[in-house]
Amino acid sequence: MKAPMILAACVGLTALALAARPAAVEAQSADSELASQCASCHALTKPANPTVEHLWNRKGPDLWYAGDKFNREWLVGWLQNPTPIRPGGVLWFKHAKAGEPHDTIDTAAVEKHPKVDAATAEKLADALLGLKSGLVTEGTFKPEAVNMAMGKMAFGKLRGCAACHQDQKGQGGLSGPQLYDAGARLKPDYVLAYTKDPQQFDRYVWMPTLTLSEPDLQRLTGYIVSLGKEAK
Amino acid sequence: MLRYGLAALGVVALSGAIALHQPARAEAESPKIRATAHLYDTYCAQCHGIQRNGKGINVVGLSVQPRDHSDTVAMSSLPRDQIVKAISEGGAAVNKSALMPSWANVFTPEQIQDMADYLIYVCKCDQSK
Numbered sequence: 001m002k003a004p005m006i007l008a009a010c011v012g013l014t015a016l017a018l019a020a021r022p023a024a025v026e027a028q029s030a031d032s033e034l035a036s037q038c039a040s041c042h043a044l045t046k047p048a049n050p051t052v053e054h055l056w057n058r059k060g061p062d063l064w065y066a067g068d069k070f071n072r073e074w075l076v077g078w079l080q081n082p083t084p085i086r087p088g089g090v091l092w093f094k095h096a097k098a099g100e101p102h103d104t105i106d107t108a109a110v111e112k113h114p115k116v117d118a119a120t121a122e123k124l125a126d127a128l129l130g131l132k133s134g135l136v137t138e139g140t141f142k143p144e145a146v147n148m149a150m151g152k153m154a155f156g157k158l159r160g161c162a163a164c165h166q167d168q169k170g171q172g173g174l175s176g177p178q179l180y181d182a183g184a185r186l187k188p189d190y191v192l193a194y195t196k197d198p199q200q201f202d203r204y205v206w207m208p209t210l211t212l213s214e215p216d217l218q219r220l221t222g223y224i225v226s227l228g229k230e231a232k
Numbered sequence: 233m234l235r236y237g238l239a240a241l242g243v244v245a246l247s248g249a250i251a252l253h254q255p256a257r258a259e260a261e262s263p264k265i266r267a268t269a270h271l272y273d274t275y276c277a278q279c280h281g282i283q284r285n286g287k288g289i290n291v292v293g294l295s296v297q298p299r300d301h302s303d304t305v306a307m308s309s310l311p312r313d314q315i316v317k318a319i320s321e322g323g324a325a326v327n328k329s330a331l332m333p334s335w336a337n338v339f340t341p342e343q344i345q346d347m348a349d350y351l352i353y354v355c356k357c358d359q360s361k
Contacts, residue, residue: 092289093274102289163331172293174292208334211322
């Protein structure tokens with residue numbers, strides 16, 4: 001009586017192990033894809049000793065918090081058809097030219113991101129979304145409390161975000177990433193956490209920490225994540 | 233012939249003087265000035281310009297012209313403690329534009345003091361007295 005039960009248990013366990021194997025293999029291959037495709041330009045783990053030089057030497061932005069940051073659907077699309085996110089490139093200074101009436105960016109010199117096929121984009125997006133910092137708390141952004149007109153005013157005038165970021169194509173500063181498709185690209189709780197204290201994500205980044213109240217953070221996040229939602 | 237020789241000597245002497253002058257200028261830039269210039273490039277030049285003239289790439293997004301740090305006269309009128317306060321607490325703390333943010337979360341207090349020294353060096357305010 002015992003023997004058939006043991007046999008059945010063994011068969012069951014083997015079946016379970018076989019069923020689990022492809023998923024494990026796939027996860028492993030996504031991770032190795034990430035390591036081989038992305039790690040040469042992007043930090044996939046938090047830099048142990050961040051320095052100003054890290055900003056100057058890196059070829060792409062850090063991705064060790066990509067899972068906090070990106071919306072999957074946007075990521076899959078962008079990896080197949082990448083367009084510039086930072087008008088000034090990875091480090092704006094490297095592409096800036098002195099001139100009149102003001103300095104400009106040599107846009108032709110801005111780095112271009114390589115394209116991948118659809119299957120690779122899906123795999124990379126899954127692996128990237130697994131990279132979390134522990135710095136972002138889900139549900140911090142409260143969309144119901146946002147006054148969009150106040151958010152727009154805070155972005156453009158009161159808090160000076162437009163000094164470095166574009167909220168519409170061609171309108172705003174050039175040293176920070178454009179935000180006119182931020183609604184499709186970025187997760188709201190990440191936008192709020194990063195705006196509150198950029199240095200906890202990127203110790204020497206050239207975005208300053210502004211003195212923002214909680215309502216300021218909510219309305220700015222609300223405005224930023226409303227941008228370009230339909231564009232994807 | 234002698235005239236050409238003298239002219240050539242003159243050219244050589246002039247080039248020598250120029251060549252000698254360059255290292256003297258570079259020598260004047262202490263390691264601290266060079267390190268702070270690198271910080272200026274990373275953080276300040278986005279608005280204040282890569283030539284320190286208030287014409288950075290972000291001017292297109294600003295409603296107020298950033299301060300021209302190469303303007304000896306205007307910069308000389310600023311007391312050093314006001315410069316330190318503006319860098320550490322932002323423009324609003326010294327009754328200037330709030331578009332100038334506080335850099336206290338990025339720079340150490342020592343780096344802020346070094347930046348004030350650097351700005352006084354850039355505007356040649358120390359030489360104007």
